[in-house]
Amino acid sequence: MRLAAFLDRLPETRRPAPWLIALCLLLWLPGFFTIPAGDRDESRFAQASRQMVDSHDYVRIRLGEVERNKKPAGIHWAQAAVVHGLEAVGIPARTQIWAYRLPSLIGAMIAVLATCLLGRALVGRRAAFVAAAMLAPCMVLVVETHIAKTDAALLAAITVAMGLFGRAYLTPDSFTPRQAAAFWAVLGLGVLLKGPIAPMVPLLAGITLAVMDRPQGAPLWRLSAPWLRSLRLGWGLPLMVLVSAPWFVAIGIATEGRFFSEALGGDMLDKVSSGEEAHWGPPGMYAAIFGITAFPSAWIVLRSLPGSWADRMQAPVRFLLAWAVPTWLLFEAVQTKLPHYVLPAFPALMLLGARWAMDPLRQEAPAWMRWLGHVALAGVAVGLPAVALGAGLFVERVVLPGAAIGVIAGIAMAWLLLRMARRQAWGRAALAGAILAIPVYAAVLEGVIPRLTSVWVSSRLAAAVAQVAPGLPARNFGVAGHHEPSLQFAMGGEIRLLTTGEAAAAFLADGPGRIAAIGDRQEAAFRRAAAERGLTLRDLGSVTGLNYVRGRWITLSLFKVD
Incomplete structure (x- = not known):
């Protein structure tokens, strides 16, 4: 009863920000400092930012010696600023992956707070607080806070922009020029983070609203958009361009x-027309995995959808549907699919779910949808730590205590939430889901993933090199058979990525004091080439581990020339 009373009082709080910040930190900090740099995107972004810091070139983006012309520089500037700020106060951060993750964590927190504070105009104060609490534990967002790349920061920009757009839509006469300037400036920052994705979301929503709001019986081309004048398009669009254009001119x-x-x-069109880097997925994939990506809040959102559609004539609901649905459908149509692509729609979905949960006159979903939500909740609550338990057995051949604790926490979470569902206590269930997810995520992120030492090949290889050759310059180290970006982040962008065993032998022969790491598939060719060159090799040890990107075990042996 005490817990129920506490959960009931939370939406009434006059100061929601401290509660939400505390919730976010409890959810996101486990594993934040202890999980090594991951492959491949995280290490690519972090290493490019590190080279930006080292070179003081804040225009060009490079990974090693190669230009990385894929995304704008916004996230690299944010990561570089964090590194400079930490080093200014005496914290050595340049080689620490957590420093490059901080912009993701801060961006995700801004998105949660914006969902609460700007969502009030759409669903009311109490429901907006619940929606923010539902967004914080969504699995895809928890993952993004632990990855040093663009998407959590992009979510912050889109959530703030759409929150302001919602106010312009509902109350166009009271929407101020300052709010309009903030809307366009935030979109400009979003462009610097990931190009056209940020303005695409309000553009799709605006077109949808203009079509839906046209007078009954009017032809399709007769649109209605009184909110457009409130957004001050005449000077707002140039402001967005002004924020983002200088870097684009400089990089051009x-x-x-x-x-x-x-x-x-090479990047954007490939994602649209084909499954880039084997990330192809069929239409409907995001809907199929929503119970996982939006865990533990998905079951409430699913229950809210029929009622939300029935209430689509209400302006706030119409806006939230126009925010979520076109963006979702667009990414379902794109060939390349990754779970985080639909993240910009999540704040709107959480607001719809919280609105339904806090409505005493809510419309109940069909039985099959209720059943699907229950299965998703219980399946992920128990399945996530169970998979972590299996990973420990497969990779390390041990039962990791953290995984076992996570399974127990997941069972307790599912039992308590389903009990609340039987009592129709949906507001409590939404908040309880966020709180009960804390030990489940902590068990996996802190208790399992950092302890799967076999999968962290790059950090172990870097430690082995530091042990046998302390202070070895990065340019004196070459590797054949393991070209993952995490090794560049661990050892520096100047390491030599060698394509064959013969190239590795030539690398060692070309200068004194060099060390090469040779993969087991290249070792025979490497030894033959070394013998042909008359090189006397010294074996310095080896590292064996699982390359989880390629899904195979590898052994990297270290050699130098006597």
Whole structure:
């Protein structure tokens, strides 16, 4: 009863920000400092930012010696600023992956707070607080806070922009020029983070609203958008361009136009037309995995959908549907699919779910949808730590205590939430789900993942090199058979990525004091080439582990020339 009373009082709090910040930190800090740099995107972003810090070149983006013309520089600037700030106060952060993750954590927290504070105009104060609490533990957001890349920061920009757009839509006459300036400036920052994705969300929502709001019986081309004047498009759009354009001009000059041809033709169009980097998925995939990506809040959102559609004539609900549905459908149509792509729609979905949960006159969902939500909740609550338990057995051949604790926490979580569902206490269930997710995530993120030592091949290899050759310059180290970006982050962008065993032998022969790591598949060719060159090899040890990106075990042996 005490817990129920506490959960009932939470939405009434006059100061929601401290409660939400505390919830976010409890959910996101486990594993934040202890999980090594991951492959591949995280290490690519972090290493490119590290090279930006080292070189003081804040225009061009490079990974090793190669130009990385894929995404704008916004996240790299944020990561570099964090590193400079930490080093200014005496914290050595340049080689620490957690420092590069801080912009993701801060961005996710801004998104949660914006859902609460700006969502009030759409669903009311109490429901907005619940929606923010539902967003914080969504699995895809928890994962993004632990990855040093763009998507959590992008979510912050989109959530703030759409929150302001919602106010312009509901009360266009009271929408101030300052709010309009904030809307366009935030979109400009979003462009610097991930190109057109940030303005795409309000554009799709605006087109949808203009079509839905047209007078009854009017032709399709007769649109209605009184809110457009409130957004001050005349000077707002130039403001967005002004925020983002200087870097785009600078990078165009610095790369002689290569950035635009590679980012637009080689990255963006490939995602639309084909499954880039084997990330293809069929239409409907995001809906199929929603119970996982939005755990533990998905079951409430699923129950809210029929009632939300029935209430689509209400302006706030119509806006939230226009925010979520077109963006979701667009990403379902794109060939390349990754779970975080639909994250910009999550704040709107959580607001719809919280509105339903806090409504005493809520419309109940069909039985099959209720059943699906229960299965998703219980399945993920128990399945996530169970998978972690299996990973410990498969990779390390041990039962990790953290995984066992997580299974117990998951069972307790599912039992308590389903009990609340039987009592129709949906507001309590929404908040309890966020709180009960804390030990489940902590068990996996802190108790299991950092302890799967076999999968962290790059950090172990870097430690082995530091032990046998302390202070070895990065340019004197070469590797054949393991070209993962995490090794570049662990040892420096100047390491030599060698394609064959013969190239590794040539690398050792070309200068004194060099060390090469040779994969087991290249070792025979390496030894033959070394013998042909008359090199006397010294074996310095080896590292064996699981390359989880490629799904195979590898052994990397260290050699130098006597």
